[in-house]
Amino acid sequence: MVTRLVLVLGDQLSEGLSALTQADKNADVVVMAEVDEEAGYVGHHPKKIALIFAAMRKFAGALREAGWDVRYTQLDDTENAGSIVGELLRRAAETGASEVLVTEPGEWRLIEKIKHAPIKTHILQDDRFIASHKEFEDWAEGRKALRMEYFYRDMRRKTGLLMEGDKPAGDKWNYDHDNRKAAPDDVTVEGPLWFEPDDEVAEVLALVEARFEGHFGDLRPFGFATTRAQALEALEHFVAHALARFGDYQDAMLEGHSFLYHAVVSPYLNIGLLGPLEVCQAVEKAWEKGCVPINAAEGFIRQIIGWREYVRGIYFLEGPAYPARNVLKHNRALPAFYWGAETRMNCIAHAVGQTKTQAYAHHIQRLMVTGNFALLAGIDPGEVHEWYLAVYADAFEWVESPNTVGMSQFADGGIIASKPYVSSGAYINRMSDYCKGCAYKVSVKTGEEACPFNLLYWHFLDRHRERFSNNARMGNMYRTWDRMDAARRETVLADAAAFLAKLDAGEVV
Ligand code: FAD
Numbered sequence: 001m002v003t004r005l006v007l008v009l010g011d012q013l014s015e016g017l018s019a020l021t022q023a024d025k026n027a028d029v030v031v032m033a034e035v036d037e038e039a040g041y042v043g044h045h046p047k048k049i050a051l052i053f054a055a056m057r058k059f060a061g062a063l064r065e066a067g068w069d070v071r072y073t074q075l076d077d078t079e080n081a082g083s084i085v086g087e088l089l090r091r092a093a094e095t096g097a098s099e100v101l102v103t104e105p106g107e108w109r110l111i112e113k114i115k116h117a118p119i120k121t122h123i124l125q126d127d128r129f130i131a132s133h134k135e136f137e138d139w140a141e142g143r144k145a146l147r148m149e150y151f152y153r154d155m156r157r158k159t160g161l162l163m164e165g166d167k168p169a170g171d172k173w174n175y176d177h178d179n180r181k182a183a184p185d186d187v188t189v190e191g192p193l194w195f196e197p198d199d200e201v202a203e204v205l206a207l208v209e210a211r212f213e214g215h216f217g218d219l220r221p222f223g224f225a226t227t228r229a230q231a232l233e234a235l236e237h238f239v240a241h242a243l244a245r246f247g248d249y250q251d252a253m254l255e256g257h258s259f260l261y262h263a264v265v266s267p268y269l270n271i272g273l274l275g276p277l278e279v280c281q282a283v284e285k286a287w288e289k290g291c292v293p294i295n296a297a298e299g300f301i302r303q304i305i306g307w308r309e310y311v312r313g314i315y316f317l318e319g320p321a322y323p324a325r326n327v328l329k330h331n332r333a334l335p336a337f338y339w340g341a342e343t344r345m346n347c348i349a350h351a352v353g354q355t356k357t358q359a360y361a362h363h364i365q366r367l368m369v370t371g372n373f374a375l376l377a378g379i380d381p382g383e384v385h386e387w388y389l390a391v392y393a394d395a396f397e398w399v400e401s402p403n404t405v406g407m408s409q410f411a412d413g414g415i416i417a418s419k420p421y422v423s424s425g426a427y428i429n430r431m432s433d434y435c436k437g438c439a440y441k442v443s444v445k446t447g448e449e450a451c452p453f454n455l456l457y458w459h460f461l462d463r464h465r466e467r468f469s470n471n472a473r474m475g476n477m478y479r480t481w482d483r484m485d486a487a488r489r490e491t492v493l494a495d496a497a498a499f500l501a502k503l504d505a506g507e508v509v
Pocket residue numbers: 261262263264265266267269270300303304307308309311361362363364366367371388389392394395396399400401403404407408
């Protein structure tokens with residue numbers, strides 16, 4: 001039999017990967033490669049690069065133990081061709097293979113490169129998801145609006161998760177209403193399970209330290225799971241120690257508590273160490289045993305079989321041009337404080353600070369702090385997208401770009417969000433303790449001391465009046481603005497413009 005190459009990418013570290021299950025262990029050769037092109041298409045956080053390289057090396061080891069012939073290229077190997085396609089061609093010459101099996105990559109950029117490689121490639125479906133592209137397309141077909149909630153209900157029916165016959169458990173599909181509590185004063189958080197680097201991980205850390213010194217983010221301490229067994233332990237730990245409070249405090253933000261009751265499993269799900277169904281089944285089991293309330297279990301499962309599957313569907317439905325959309329025509333440069341420069345805004349300083357140290361921020365920090373500011377200030381969504389793609393350990397374009405470009409920046413014109421996620425400082429104050437330690441005052445609406453979110457909120461609504469004033473979900477906001485007396489409106493807009501001018505001048509704001 002003719003040898004084929006089986007390409008396994010850094011986010012395809014799953015035993016059941018279609019390229020592996022459809023290959024012949026006795027004849028085909030697995031190719032895995034740490035390459036500059038993948039490590040460099042954005043300035044990834046060093047923790048993310050280390051996670052991927054370490055997990056790749058361990059996965060390659062597991063495949064070898066299982067009897068595969070694995071040709072693994074380390075980043076500093078002298079022969080390294082520097083790109084995935086380059087490595088495929090090199091390994092083809094080495095083995096005599098003339099065909100490649102690969103599971104569909106999670107990014108159009110790489111799909112295109114592989115499709116156009118000067119070697120025959122077979123791109124197989126990525127069946128590590130609950131919904132296939134075809135199922136999502138069928139669901140989307142003919143719908144006026146692609147709202148996540150209805151797709152989610154179909155995924156509940158398909159998986160049987162939290163279902164009692166054809167009815168949702170507890171007779172309600174969605175418990176989101178119960179999941180918006182501010183953090184409790186007596187917060188006790190166990191935090192995620194971390195793992196001490198072993199010799200193999202330590203070697204990767206030394207490599208990443210030497211090669212990616214200039215990238216934003218702290219490499220050490222490094223505690224991510226790098227094997228499936230460790231990722232399963234981390235999941236078990238979350239279910240036992242945090243899940244019960246996940247629902248109630250899902251939107252809360254606290255200084256000194258980067259993770260609160262969140263799972264921190266997205267990096268493991270997205271590189272393939274965990275599968276979505278097994279994660280949800282572990283959560284469902286905890287609910288069935290009476291260990292966690294329904295709002296926690298439902299809220300969590302919705303994030304995975306609802307949001308995660310839905311954003312993937314949108315990414316592949318909308319095509320390669322999606323991440324570059326910019327319907328609001330925002331064009332301001334991303335401020336330096338997104339890369340750690342000084343800012344007086346305590347909420348931003350905290351969200352960016354923990355992003356730097358942990359390569360992690362939870363959903364509300366991403367959406368309602370850094371995302372909210374970027375949208376209100378009119379930052380170029382392309383720059384915002386590159387930032388999110390770079391700085392989080394869980395960031396891959398299929399999941400990151402719909403969240404950033406669509407949900408957070410409304411740059412897709414409302415495919416994902418029925419209205420823009422914007423808020424004044426009041427929301428951040430209600431959900432966090434950030435405002436107490438801020439140089440600005442959240443209760444002040446105009447002047448030098450005013451919280452910038454308060455100023456920019458009205459500036460955003462005013463400058464996009466034509467687009468949003470007829471949106472039924474935004475009528476109240478415009479009515480409130482219109483009821484303010486004209487002089488006050490003018491002051492707010494002038495103060496917002498002065499703030500933006502300072503931002504543009506590179507002053508510390
Ligand atoms: P939890 O809060 O514990 O949630 C459990 C799981 O649900 C997550 O692990 C994740 O797999 C899934 N999930 C939750 N919300 C979403 C969502 N909106 N979309 C997809 N999956 C979701 N998530 C990524 O996995 N990668 C990204 O690059 C990414 N970029 C984002 C960018 C922006 C601007 C925003 C607003 C959100 C982004 N998200 C992204 C979604 C969400 O913020 C993360 O999935 C979540 O913070 C991961 O942390 P966790 O595992 O502790 O999640």
